[in-house]
Amino acid sequence: MNAPEQQKLIGAGVKRKEDYRFLTGAGQYTDDVVMPQQSYGVFLRSPHAHAKIARIDMEAALNSPGVIGIFIGKDMAGENVGGLPCGWLIHSTDGSPMHEPPHPVIAHDKVLHVGDQVALVVAESVKEAKDALELIEVDYDELPATVDTASASDAGQPLVHDSVPNNVCYNWGHGDKAATDAAFAKAAHVTTLDIVNQRLVPNAIEPRAVNASYSKHDDSYTVYVANQNPHVERLLMAAFVLSLPESKLRVIAPDVGGGFGSKIFLYPEDVALTWASKKVGRPIKWVAERSEAFLSDAHGRDHVTKAELALDKDNKFIGMRVHTTANMGAYLSTFASSIPTVLYATLLAGQYTTPAIYAEVKAVFTNTVPVDAYRGAGRPEATYVVERLVETAARELNIDPVELRRRNFIREFPYATPVGLTYDIGDYDACLNRALELADVAGFAKRRDESKQKGKLRGIGYSCYIEACGLAPSNVAGALGARAGLFEAGEVRVHPTGSVTVFTGSHSHGQGHETTFAQVVADRLGIAIENVEIIHGDTGRIPFGMGTYGSRSISVGGSAIMKALDKVEAKAKKIAAHLLEASAEDIEFTNGVFRVKGTDRTKSFVDVSLAAYVPHNFPLETMEPGLNENAFYDPTNFTYPSGAYVCEVEVDQDTGETRIEKFTAVDDFGNVINPMIVEGQVHGGLGQGIGQAMLERCVYDDSTGQLLSGSFMDYAMPHASDLPNFTVETAKGTPCTHNPLGVKGCGEAGAIGSPPAVINAILDALAPLGVKDLQMPATPHRVWTAMHNAQRA
Amino acid sequence: MALSISLTVNGKPVTATVEPHVLLVQFLRDQLRLTGTHIGCDTAQCGACTVHLDGRAIKSCNILAAQADGMEVTTIEGMAKDGQLHPMQAAFRECHGLQCGFCTPGMVMSASALAAQSPNLSEEEVREQLDGNLCRCTGYHNIVKAVLQGAQNMKAGA
Numbered sequence: 001m002n003a004p005e006q007q008k009l010i011g012a013g014v015k016r017k018e019d020y021r022f023l024t025g026a027g028q029y030t031d032d033v034v035m036p037q038q039s040y041g042v043f044l045r046s047p048h049a050h051a052k053i054a055r056i057d058m059e060a061a062l063n064s065p066g067v068i069g070i071f072i073g074k075d076m077a078g079e080n081v082g083g084l085p086c087g088w089l090i091h092s093t094d095g096s097p098m099h100e101p102p103h104p105v106i107a108h109d110k111v112l113h114v115g116d117q118v119a120l121v122v123a124e125s126v127k128e129a130k131d132a133l134e135l136i137e138v139d140y141d142e143l144p145a146t147v148d149t150a151s152a153s154d155a156g157q158p159l160v161h162d163s164v165p166n167n168v169c170y171n172w173g174h175g176d177k178a179a180t181d182a183a184f185a186k187a188a189h190v191t192t193l194d195i196v197n198q199r200l201v202p203n204a205i206e207p208r209a210v211n212a213s214y215s216k217h218d219d220s221y222t223v224y225v226a227n228q229n230p231h232v233e234r235l236l237m238a239a240f241v242l243s244l245p246e247s248k249l250r251v252i253a254p255d256v257g258g259g260f261g262s263k264i265f266l267y268p269e270d271v272a273l274t275w276a277s278k279k280v281g282r283p284i285k286w287v288a289e290r291s292e293a294f295l296s297d298a299h300g301r302d303h304v305t306k307a308e309l310a311l312d313k314d315n316k317f318i319g320m321r322v323h324t325t326a327n328m329g330a331y332l333s334t335f336a337s338s339i340p341t342v343l344y345a346t347l348l349a350g351q352y353t354t355p356a357i358y359a360e361v362k363a364v365f366t367n368t369v370p371v372d373a374y375r376g377a378g379r380p381e382a383t384y385v386v387e388r389l390v391e392t393a394a395r396e397l398n399i400d401p402v403e404l405r406r407r408n409f410i411r412e413f414p415y416a417t418p419v420g421l422t423y424d425i426g427d428y429d430a431c432l433n434r435a436l437e438l439a440d441v442a443g444f445a446k447r448r449d450e451s452k453q454k455g456k457l458r459g460i461g462y463s464c465y466i467e468a469c470g471l472a473p474s475n476v477a478g479a480l481g482a483r484a485g486l487f488e489a490g491e492v493r494v495h496p497t498g499s500v501t502v503f504t505g506s507h508s509h510g511q512g513h514e515t516t517f518a519q520v521v522a523d524r525l526g527i528a529i530e531n532v533e534i535i536h537g538d539t540g541r542i543p544f545g546m547g548t549y550g551s552r553s554i555s556v557g558g559s560a561i562m563k564a565l566d567k568v569e570a571k572a573k574k575i576a577a578h579l580l581e582a583s584a585e586d587i588e589f590t591n592g593v594f595r596v597k598g599t600d601r602t603k604s605f606v607d608v609s610l611a612a613y614v615p616h617n618f619p620l621e622t623m624e625p626g627l628n629e630n631a632f633y634d635p636t637n638f639t640y641p642s643g644a645y646v647c648e649v650e651v652d653q654d655t656g657e658t659r660i661e662k663f664t665a666v667d668d669f670g671n672v673i674n675p676m677i678v679e680g681q682v683h684g685g686l687g688q689g690i691g692q693a694m695l696e697r698c699v700y701d702d703s704t705g706q707l708l709s710g711s712f713m714d715y716a717m718p719h720a721s722d723l724p725n726f727t728v729e730t731a732k733g734t735p736c737t738h739n740p741l742g743v744k745g746c747g748e749a750g751a752i753g754s755p756p757a758v759i760n761a762i763l764d765a766l767a768p769l770g771v772k773d774l775q776m777p778a779t780p781h782r783v784w785t786a787m788h789n790a791q792r793a
Numbered sequence: 794m795a796l797s798i799s800l801t802v803n804g805k806p807v808t809a810t811v812e813p814h815v816l817l818v819q820f821l822r823d824q825l826r827l828t829g830t831h832i833g834c835d836t837a838q839c840g841a842c843t844v845h846l847d848g849r850a851i852k853s854c855n856i857l858a859a860q861a862d863g864m865e866v867t868t869i870e871g872m873a874k875d876g877q878l879h880p881m882q883a884a885f886r887e888c889h890g891l892q893c894g895f896c897t898p899g900m901v902m903s904a905s906a907l908a909a910q911s912p913n914l915s916e917e918e919v920r921e922q923l924d925g926n927l928c929r930c931t932g933y934h935n936i937v938k939a940v941l942q943g944a945q946n947m948k949a950g951a
Contacts, residue, residue, distance in 0.1 A: 013889075015886055015887065015889075016886070016889070018894070019885070019886040019891060019894075020878075020886070021894075022891055022894030022897050023869075023873075023878060023882040023885055023886060023891065023894075023897060023898075023901065024829070024869065024870065024872070024873050024878070024882070025827065025828070025829015025830070025868065025869035025870040025898055026829065026870075027829070027894050027895075028828075029828075029831070029895065031828075031831075031832070032828035034826075127814075202929075203929055204893070204895075204929055205831075205833040205839060205841060205893070205895045205896045205927060205928065205929050205930075206831070206833065206893065206895040207832075207833065255893075255894065256893065257831070257833075257893045257894065257895025257896075258892075258893040258895060258929050258930055260929065287832075289835045290833065290834035290835045290836065290839075291835055291836075509893050510892035510893030510894070510930045511892070512892070676889050677889065679889075680889050680892060680930075680931060680934075680935055683931055683932035683933075683934040683935060684892065684929075684930045684931050684932050685932070686932050686934075687929075687931070687932025687933065687934075688929070688932075690932075711834070711835070711836050711838075712834050712836050712838035712839060712927070713836050713838060717838075717927055717929075718932075718933075719920075719923070719924055719927065719933075720919070720920040720921075720923040720924070720926075720928075720933040720936065720937060721920040721921050721923075721924060723920075723932055723933055723934075725916065725934065725937070726932065726934050728934075750932070
């Protein structure tokens with residue numbers, strides 16, 4: 001019997017298994033789930049940024065038709081319901097732990113931001129719940145609010161939490177300050193920038209939603225929730241808030257319509273509904289309206305930074321100093337404290353050999369929505385600092401920004417940075433050279449002249465990013481303050497007929513794991529991809545999981561599946577050896593066939609699967625029947641995707657309107673399982689990164705703390721007509737050296753690498769007018785103002 | 794107060810009683826349990842709720858169910874025939890024009906109506922015409938490709 005031709009699903013752009021249900025309306029998102037006896041919840045939210053709650057009168061509301069129950073903060077406080085925990089402990093430079101003020105599920109005494117939960121109304125219908133909500137009378141004693149990031153810790157600012165002096169959560173330092181100061185003392189040139197990395201609203205198109213129910217039958221809760229990591233949600237809610245054994249809480253994150261970080265966190269609404277479902281004895285569903293999402297989904301970014309780069313006379317980077325104020329919002333969201341620290345300052349080396357780096361980060365509380373991870377989470381902010389500094393230095397020194405980068409690239413691996421990471425591998429020249437070629441940088445001067453003839457300004461900008469993905473070695477994360485492990489779990493269940501179900505702790509909310517993971521499994525076992533089913537998003541079915549964020553699914557989740565497959569193969573070989581009356585060492589397994597080496601004696605994968613479950617001829621004295629293995633994988637290092645992005649823009653001098661003429665992205669993700677899906681991930685990241693660079697900005701009124709950009713009418717989401725056609729290429733790449741698939745992760749790259757490329761390009765276009773700086777988003781008004789201010793100067 | 798309405802939904806006659814304030818999207822999702830039509834905003838911007846009303850793409854959050862009385866509604870569930878994807882649906886799959894799938898039904902409904910109306914679309918026209926539909930996953934790159942491909946598929950099948 002000839003072995004079938006080796007199938008090669010890994011590396012192929014296999015069309016997605018999940019698409020049929022999404023394309024035919026058969027997806028099952030949380031709002032699509034209706035439970036028997038369903039009831040509906042709505043939240044009364046604070047209209048004030050900062051106020052004392054003097055009185056709540058619910059009498060009329062309670063008598064409103066259809067109302068089942070109304071719950072306020074003191075109802076929960078009286079029942080030993082904990083506050084929401086923060087998952088990462090940061091210490092200040094003086095050794096003191098960060099301030100962790102209480103984060104109540106429903107506010108009592110005080111509201112701390114517009115949108116803070118004041119009451120949960122449960123009724124027979126959404127309409128009746130909303131009608132009742134209108135009848136709740138709350139007397140607020142308004143207090144002055146702290147809103148602006150940069151001035152939040154100034155003397156005299158209103159305190160968000162009475163227990164937190166100067167509104168400072170922590171003052172964190174990272175790197176060698178003395179060595180960095182010494183480098184600056186001997187610098188031939190210092191480039192300095194003031195940077196605002198503006199606050200963004202994640203805006204997954206599916207709003208957050210929860211459907212929670214309590215079963216008297218076994219005293220347990222089931223919670224459907226639009227969430228990226230159901231096991232983490234379960235752990236946090238059960239152990240830290242509701243004091244339940246995990247076995248009594250099942251969290252199901254069914255189809256989830258985008259996350260981008262905002263669905264990682266344990267939110268107050270999730271807890272309130274779960275707790276109240278037992279009170280009312282009915283399942284309760286809440287779906288955020290979009291305006292509510294703006295007021296309650298964790299926001300992203302919001303840094304104010306002063307950054308300096310020191311160069312020697314040969315234009316080598318010798319030091320970098322960064323001071324950042326990061327806005328935490330009113331409460332510490334689940335991973336808020338880690339974003340502007342361990343996921344930010346550790347990336348400040350970028351792709352360069354800068355030997356001395358020191359970063360200080362001051363985290364502040366303000367009367368605004370909490371801020372936490374948003375696509376890239378700390379790494380876009382770091383990349384923006386590094387790549388703006390590099391290109392500004394090149395302009396100041398009048399040298400080619402590409403040449404300046406090349407002069408400072410890291411070229412020897414492994415490379416230990418001065419900010420605590422060890423890059424295992426990379427080839428930064430390869431990506432940059434390919435990007436220059438694809439972007440036709442050689443022809444740029446001609447295109448600039450053509451634009452000039454039309455009265456337009458053309459510019460080109462670059463960004464060479466690195467990111468740390470595949471979070472993370474648990475012991476490293478633990479040493480840095482993580483209060484959780486960061487491994488992943490996977491189970492491979494081979495059924496008697498040789499079909500396979502894989503249970504993964506990773507979660508897909510658009511990434512296409514049902515296809516990518518199935519490619520890996522089908523290739524490894526030599527079976528048809530149709531016979532592999534990937535199950536995710538249910539703590540009741542999956543052994544454990546840490547979920548999907550930080551571009552970790554394939555590198556950590558995929559590795560866990562690979563480890564489980566190793567075990568399956570090892571056991572299957574022993575079964576095959578028994579069936580073939582050979583020793584296990586003599587069995588080889590390729591293309592789904594077990595063969596005694598050098599012979600034509602074979603057993604198929606199906607034969608072995610069947611023997612495992614119908615063990616009539618089976619070595620029962622030495623082995624258990626069945627073929628079902630699980631594994632946990634804890635990475636030994638982060639992975640380090642990198643890439644080079646080139647943006648070319650044309651600016652209308654009269655209006656400030658900027659068009660991206662061409663955007664080129666070349667990424668090194670190591671090995672790629674499904675290039676079609678990987679390119680799609682880059683496209684999406686670019687959309688969000690360009691959105692940040694040119695359109696999006698979450699705006700609060702600085703005096704009242706009212707959210708001014710609180711709907712899709714006010715917050716500029718990128719539309720199809722705002723974005724260009726992208727030129728995206730995945731480089732042949734340098735496979736990751738420390739995970740079994742050699743993969744690095746691709747989910748955040750586009751959002752990390754693109755903002756500095758866009759702003760660098762616009763500044764290049766405006767340089768002839770004397771414009772030296774520009775803050776995001778580069779709206780026509782801002783670009784026009786920059787041009788006119790420069791010309792007046 | 795409740796009104797009786799009769800309309801055709803995905804080719805089948807439907808008679809139902811609705812409250813006057815009920816939006817078409819609420820009627821489709823909550824009363825008919827056609828949950829493929831999604832709600833992504835509250836200001837008629839995102840387009841996730843787009844359906845065909847007498848062949849025109851409309852946002853079903855922006856019209857009362859009662860206004861659809863006597864009319865013909867097609868939702869995403871009515872696009873595939875006998876298990877065969879509509880050419881626009883097929884193009885979205887072929888071009889990887891969807892990721893999380895939440896905006897997808899609205900995108901497909903907008904795009905199929907657009908292509909039926911103007912079969913020879915340019916890329917720029919597609920980008921302009923998709924103004925009423927938001928996607929946060931794809932950067933629109935593959936959606937635009939899919940709409941152009943789907944328009945060709947529809948023309949070839951016509």
